[in-house]
Amino acid sequence: MSRSKGLFEEAGRIIPGGVNSPVRAFQAVGKEYPVFIKSAKGSKLVDEDDRVYIDYIGSWGPMILGHNPDQVLNRVKEQLDEGSSFGLPTKGEIELAKKVVELVPSVEKVRLTTSGTEATMSAIRLARAVTKRNKIIKFDGCYHGHSDSLLVKAGSGLLTSGHQDSNGITEGTMKDTLVLPFGEIDAVKNALQENQDIACIILEPVPANMGLICTEKEYLVGLRDLCDQYGVLLIFDEVISGFRLSLGGAQERYGVIPDLTTLGKIIGGGFPVGAFGGKKELMDHIAPVGDVYHAGTLSGNPISVCAGLETLTTLQENHDLYQTLEKRTKNLVKKIKEIAKAYDVSICINQLGSLFTLFFTISDSVTSLNDVLATSTENYNLYFHVMLEEGIMVPPSKFEAHFVSSAHMEEDLELTLSAIDKAFKAISERS
Ligand SMILES: Cc1ncc(COP(=O)(O)O)c(C=O)c1O
Structure with a gap:
């Protein structure tokens, strides 16, 4: 059994739902147990099973310089x-x-x-x-x-x-x-x-x-x-x-x-x-x-x-930090869109600065909560699971943003894109 699974069972006996903030439970994406993190540095998280992930949660926002700068x-x-x-x-x-x-x-x-x-x-x-x-x-x-x-x-x-x-x-x-x-x-x-x-x-x-x-x-x-x-x-x-x-x-x-x-x-x-x-x-x-x-x-x-x-x-x-971050994020988003097109997966990505959310929808724009509610939870969840399997930690809910940090380097982004390729392939094969 994975250590995360064991720890989640143990936590559930003494902490409500096994977590100290609900989104951490990974319930929304239908995962049986969350990943327990042991350490983090730069763009990477390491879990209790010693698996390494490129992280797009960034502690839900604070880690704009990456982990533990x-x-x-x-x-x-x-x-x-x-x-x-x-x-x-x-x-x-x-x-x-x-x-x-x-x-x-x-x-x-x-x-x-x-x-x-x-x-x-x-x-x-x-x-x-x-x-x-x-x-x-x-x-x-x-x-x-x-x-x-x-x-x-x-x-x-x-x-x-x-x-x-x-x-x-x-x-x-x-x-x-x-x-x-x-x-x-x-x-x-x-x-x-x-x-x-x-x-x-x-x-x-x-x-x-x-x-x-x-x-x-x-x-x-x-x-x-x-x-x-x-x-x-x-x-x-x-x-x-x-x-x-x-x-x-x-x-x-x-x-x-x-x-x-x-x-x-x-x-x-x-x-x-x-x-x-x-x-x-x-x-x-x-x-x-x-x-x-x-x-x-x-x-x-x-x-x-x-x-x-x-x-x-x-x-x-770091005078050009925000510009570099935005440029990197924009470039990532552009390439994600190209992959989606290649697999005929319908997506709309909202991006500003180093934040973005990938919505699975046939709409050209997502501007309200109703628009978000109408996006595909099934496709988001499949995306999450493939990404996790490939060592990329994206938010465990379609209602959250991806956070890019200044520690995300070109090679991180390349690995992310190749994982996205697999995720979108899986989505296109299912539909
Ligand atoms: C916009 C916004 N306001 C307030 C809060 C609450 O902050 P905290 O979780 O530090 O209490 C959050 C948390 O995610 C937030 O995103």
């Missing part, structure tokens, strides 16, 4: 000698905050959290407190972590597991979260006209939790205008897109500036950190200077902070 590893080792958590302020927090303020256009002041979930939860609380309104607008298929207000029609994890997204959440909370279809500006206009009690609109400016959806700039501009018109705060959840689509995230790439921004993943360089930030006037409502509470024993802990700072500095110092 030397400069981050060395900085973390130095910090470990100094201590791992003090519960008191440190110089590193100022340095990381300065870096975020320097890089992210909308952020003048920033608070660190321990996860993306805490960042979005706190940003929503701040928006409610400042506007003195109760309701929020979010969009179908956007995921913002698992706090109550935001766990309604919430994208990948829940779509993947097919579970109810509102179990355990009070009716009152659900009533205060209005869920609208992504990309339809008139739906937002109508909701704002009908409701005077809306504090904020929160969205992933480029959704990556229903697979990747490439947002139109006009939509973001439209949301900005409506928020200004109705005195509603605009929150960009850049937990995935931040430092991924560019150093300044989607807001820099699209040139649309939100009131508040939430960050996670890359900002911690593979260690647990999140952040929320925005204009000084807004952020100064946070305790202890203001009266909106936010706290955390491990918020801004020194290990995560130094890993994040080292990661952001590396990204900033």
Whole structure:
């Protein structure tokens, strides 16, 4: 028996479902047990059976420099000698905050959290407190972590597991979260006209939790205008897109500036950190200077902070990193399309920066959750299984994005393409 299988059985006896986050169970792709990872370096993962995989999950986003990059590893080792958590302020927090303020256009002041979930939860609380309104607008298929207000029609994890997204959440909370279809500006206009009690609109400016959806700039501009018109705060959840689509995230790439921004993943360089930030006037409502509470024993802990700072500095110092990543990803996508054509497999690929999702569909475009739901789960699952067999780790769900890192080299991409050739051959032979 494979060690992963044995470990999964053992885990299932003491951890619900054997995993600490549902998507890791590989249930959606019909695999009996997930792969247990022992170590990772660069573009590669090594499992407990010593099989090596080229990784396109990248810990769901943080590993833009690949796994365990030397400069981050060395900085973390130095910090470990100094201590791992003090519960008191440190110089590193100022340095990381300065870096975020320097890089992210909308952020003048920033608070660190321990996860993306805490960042979005706190940003929503701040928006409610400042506007003195109760309701929020979010969009179908956007995921913002698992706090109550935001766990309604919430994208990948829940779509993947097919579970109810509102179990355990009070009716009152659900009533205060209005869920609208992504990309339809008139739906937002109508909701704002009908409701005077809306504090904020929160969205992933480029959704990556229903697979990747490439947002139109006009939509973001439209949301900005409506928020200004109705005195509603605009929150960009850049937990995935931040430092991924560019150093300044989607807001820099699209040139649309939100009131508040939430960050996670890359900002911690593979260690647990999140952040929320925005204009000084807004952020100064946070305790202890203001009266909106936010706290955390491990918020801004020194290990995560130094890993994040080292990661952001590396990204900033490598001037052509984003261009190279995008070029490499575009090239990969182009070749995937050629293979699909050769085998007559119908696909549509959404790609932006170093993110892409491969949808098995006859449609030319995938722009909404309904479009994603209509894509072939069967073909995606066969793709996943062949890729895994060939030593390529792609997301175990059609509702997720592939993450390319700066550690993915030409030879990784060549091996990926030859695995895709086998996957598409298998798909074409079955249909
Ligand atoms: C856009 C977005 N927001 C928030 C979160 C929650 O972050 P975390 O898992 O760190 O709590 C995620 C997690 O995937 C995310 O993709």
